[in-house]
Amino acid sequence: xxxxxxxxxxxITKLAEQGKRIDGRxxxxxxxxxxxxxxxxxxxxSARVKIGYTQVLVGVKIDLGEPFPDSPNMGVLSTAxxxxxxxxPDFESGPPREDAIELARVVDRGVRESQVVDVEKLVITxxxxxxxxxxxxxxxxxxxxxxxxxxLGALAALSTTIIPAKRFSEQLPEEYPKEDFPLPxxxxxxxxxxxxxxxxxxxxxxxDEEIIADVRxxxxxxxxxxIRAMQKGLSGSxxxxxxxxxxxxALDNGQEIRKKLYQSIGK
Amino acid sequence: xxxxxxxxxxxxxxSDGRGPHDLxxxxxxxxxxxxxxxxxxxxxxxxxxxxxxxxxxxxxxRHTQNPLKAIxxxxxxxxxxxxxxxxxxxxxxRSVEISKVISEAxxxxxxxxxxxxxxxxxxxxxxxxxxxxxxAGLTAAGVALVDAGIPxxxxxxxxxxxxxxxxxxxxxxxxxxxxGDADLPVAISxxxxxxxxxxxxxxLTFDEFNQAFDLALKGCHSVSEIQKKAIMQKxxxxxxxxxx
Numbered sequence: 001x002x003x004x005x006x007x008x009x010x011x012i013t014k015l016a017e018q019g020k021r022i023d024g025r026x027x028x029x030x031x032x033x034x035x036x037x038x039x040x041x042x043x044x045x046s047a048r049v050k051i052g053y054t055q056v057l058v059g060v061k062i063d064l065g066e067p068f069p070d071s072p073n074m075g076v077l078s079t080a081x082x083x084x085x086x087x088x089p090d091f092e093s094g095p096p097r098e099d100a101i102e103l104a105r106v107v108d109r110g111v112r113e114s115q116v117v118d119v120e121k122l123v124i125t126x127x128x129x130x131x132x133x134x135x136x137x138x139x140x141x142x143x144x145x146x147x148x149x150x151x152l153g154a155l156a157a158l159s160t161t162i163i164p165a166k167r168f169s170e171q172l173p174e175e176y177p178k179e180d181f182p183l184p185x186x187x188x189x190x191x192x193x194x195x196x197x198x199x200x201x202x203x204x205x206x207x208d209e210e211i212i213a214d215v216r217x218x219x220x221x222x223x224x225x226x227i228r229a230m231q232k233g234l235s236g237s238x239x240x241x242x243x244x245x246x247x248x249x250a251l252d253n254g255q256e257i258r259k260k261l262y263q264s265i266g267k
Numbered sequence: 268x269x270x271x272x273x274x275x276x277x278x279x280x281x282s283d284g285r286g287p288h289d290l291x292x293x294x295x296x297x298x299x300x301x302x303x304x305x306x307x308x309x310x311x312x313x314x315x316x317x318x319x320x321x322x323x324x325x326x327x328x329r330h331t332q333n334p335l336k337a338i339x340x341x342x343x344x345x346x347x348x349x350x351x352x353x354x355x356x357x358x359x360x361r362s363v364e365i366s367k368v369i370s371e372a373x374x375x376x377x378x379x380x381x382x383x384x385x386x387x388x389x390x391x392x393x394x395x396x397x398x399x400x401x402x403a404g405l406t407a408a409g410v411a412l413v414d415a416g417i418p419x420x421x422x423x424x425x426x427x428x429x430x431x432x433x434x435x436x437x438x439x440x441x442x443x444x445x446x447g448d449a450d451l452p453v454a455i456s457x458x459x460x461x462x463x464x465x466x467x468x469x470x471l472t473f474d475e476f477n478q479a480f481d482l483a484l485k486g487c488h489s490v491s492e493i494q495k496k497a498i499m500q501k502x503x504x505x506x507x508x509x510x511x
Contacts, residue, residue, distance in 0.1 A: 040395045041313055043348035053301035057394060059348025082356055085342065086319040086390035088302050093342055095357065136347040136356065138392070140317060141300045207302075 009197070009212040016200040022208060023052075028194075028249045030204040033257060035152065035264035037160045045161025045183065047264070049153040052206060053143035055087075058153035060161045060183075061134040064168055067127065075122020075130040079108035081137040081150060088142040106231045107137065107151045110191055110220050114228045117158060118184035124176055131163060133183070144210040147218045147231070151191040152261065159185055159265040189220040189228035190257045192250035201242055203249050217243065219250035223258065272446045274431040281443070287436040290426070290486060295407070295497035297414045303390075305415025307497070309407040312440060313397030318407035319390045320415035326386035337382035339374040341389040342366050343404055349396045365401050366391075372425075372454045372463035373408060378418040387417060398444035402427050405454050405464065410494050414501065422494055423463055425454035426486030428479040430471060435478045437486050451476075453483040457491040460484070 012022060025031070031052030040046035045060035067074060081104035083091045096104070111117060122131040135157065137150045161183040169178040195205040195213035202209055205216075214236030220229040227247065232238070238246075275281050285291070291312030300306035303319035310316075326332045343365040347356050358366075369391070377387060389411065391404040402425035409423040429439040431447040439450055449469025455462055471479060 040348055042350055042395050046348065059346060061348050061353035063353060080356055084344065084390065084392060085388065086303065086317065086392055089321050134347065134353050138346050141302055143301055
């Protein structure tokens with residue numbers, strides 16, 4: 001660790017001992033969340049999400065292709081994340097590194113395993129032709145908590161996605177309907193992330209908190225209050241009690257964020 | 268590519284309703300990103316472009332350093348979702364070339380001799396593409412450089428002219444670019460008129476080139492005014508905050 005984070009760590013932990021955070025929030029409070037959908041005309045679905053200063057743009061593109069041999073009755077989902085050099089002085093251009101791949105995979109799992117996209121309805125000819133959904137996550141401004149911003153962006157973008165059947169009409173079988181239709185979706189799970197610094201558990205870490213954090217936990221919860229995905233990161237550790245604290249905080253914050261998501265997609 | 272598609276009618280109206288010498292609608296906002304040293308968001312017709320500047324900072328790897336002056340490294344990148352058919356992420360030959368010509372254009376106006384061994388990094392992201400992204404990107408980069416406080420001789424600006432159905436017009440749109448006869452993107456230093464970037468594809472006679480070039484210069488000067496307004500607006504609001 002270089003010198004500046006050591007000084008910041010000192011400052012952040014001293015504040016935490018008094019129950020405070022550097023930007024005046026309580027420990028389980030999120031920064032202001034702003035969701036704007038349909039921001040890219042060329043994409044079939046898109047959303048820009050801001051959590052505090054963190055800014056993420058997610059675009060969804062739809063293409064025709066073959067299903068995977070082991071799942072002939074399912075459409076294909078593909079998620080990629082780019083930590084472009086625009087977003088932070090520490091991001092470099094080039095092929096995605098571990099951070100970007102972990103981010104894309106965590107978002108992908110949140111979307112795939114929760115079955116928020118009904119992939120069986122994306123089949124055109126079983127085993128031969130299906131719709132492919134590309135989710136591309138563009139990080140524009142990095143001030144911490146990319147996991148929550150990226151997964152929220154992906155959900156908002158998917159919720160506004162239209163399958164362009166009309167544009168592909170020449171490549172579709174005769175009996176397949178040629179009208180555009182919205183991507184079939186069900187209730188989305190919401191990801192919430194907390195970090196631990198010394199013994200303090202802080203939700204929605206900003207950049208300064210994130211770089212000194214010992215350990216991180218992301219929990220995705222659904223509208224029924226069940227847990228749908230988890231990911232622990234960094235080299236620190238949690239106790240059982242701390243994990244339960246994070247899950248409870250994720251449930252509470254998840255409800256609020258879900259409302260914001262519904263508002264942004266007009267649901 | 269010659270085509271029978273009518274891109275401009277007998278009254279001089281183009282397919283999107285513009286006259287031959289009209290620009291598409293342009294919107295510029297300076298200082299939109301938190302982490303970057305300088306940034307700019309620009310909409311130009313259906314193009315949406317974001318530019319960010321980092322630096323001057325130590326150039327890495329070391330062998331890229333110039334002991335006499337700073338290097339300017341622009342990176343033009345298209346988002347996978349910015350085009351009709353999804354583009355594979357990462358640099359391709361087209362974006363590497365555009366990055367190079369933009370870097371060279373910017374290097375001419377930046378006072379690089381003030382920052383030996385340093386790098387000034389410009390990141391240009393095309394979020395939504397509709398013909399003319401390199402001009403939009405360079406124009407946004409110019410504003411982002413000012414926003415980052417990089418000393419420059421001038422604010423670089425770009426605009427294209429071209430030929431559709433045999434007629435010279437300003438600022439080609441998507442269809443005009445695909446089915447037109449020629450495209451001529453030009454970047455200048457508006458104060459001196461020095462040409463910083465010049466490319467052409469298609470077919471122009473000597474006279475048509477002169478017409479198109481003059482038209483592109485006129486376009487550059489109009490866009491330059493919008494750039495200056497965007498910068499003034501940011502610093503005016505900052506000045507109001509300080510007064511309060």
